[in-house]
Structures are given as structure tokens and as C-alpha cells.
Amino acid sequence: MSKSIIAMLVMLVLLFGALGVMIMQMTRWDPQLQQATERRRQQGQAETADALQPSGDPQYVSNLENADQLKQVFNADNG
Numbered sequence: 001m002s003k004s005i006i007a008m009l010v011m012l013v014l015l016f017g018a019l020g021v022m023i024m025q026m027t028r029w030d031p032q033l034q035q036a037t038e039r040r041r042q043q044g045q046a047e048t049a050d051a052l053q054p055s056g057d058p059q060y061v062s063n064l065e066n067a068d069q070l071k072q073v074f075n076a077d078n079g
């Protein structure tokens with residue numbers, strides 16, 4: 001490669017690095033952006049918590065000791 005191509009590549013790398021640093025600094029120190037990001041994070045947590053809540057009436061839950069108990073419960077259920 002010629003020296004001019006290497007110099008251009010180095011300049012491009014430095015330019016993209018500088019842009020990346022500037023973008024990171026802007027997002028880090030912008031209070032409005034931080035607040036918006038925090039609101040989005042909290043909304044996501046609330047939506048996840050809502051999705052984990054069971055809907056409808058609670059169902060009867062029991063611990064079965066063996067397969068015969070499961071078979072009896074299964075056969076007794078008409079629905």
C-alpha cells in the first residue's frame with residue numbers, strides 16, 4: 001500500500017474514534033437523554049412484571065407423589 005492510502009485509513013480511524021467518543025459523551029451527560037432512557041427502562045420492567053402476573057382466577061395446584069395420582073386427577077377432570 002502506498003503511504004497516502006495508509007495515511008487516509010489512519011485519519012478515518014481517528015475520525016470515527018473521535019465521533020464515537022463525542023457521541024458517548026453526549027449521551028452520558030445529557031440529562032434529558034438520561035431521563036428518557038430511565039423512563040424506557042422502567043416501562044420495560046413494568047411491562048415485564050405485568051406479563052409475569054397470572055390472569056384470571058387462581059387455579060388449584062397440588063403436589064402429586066406418583067403417576068397414579070396424576071392419572072386419577074386427569075381421568076376425574078371432565079373438561
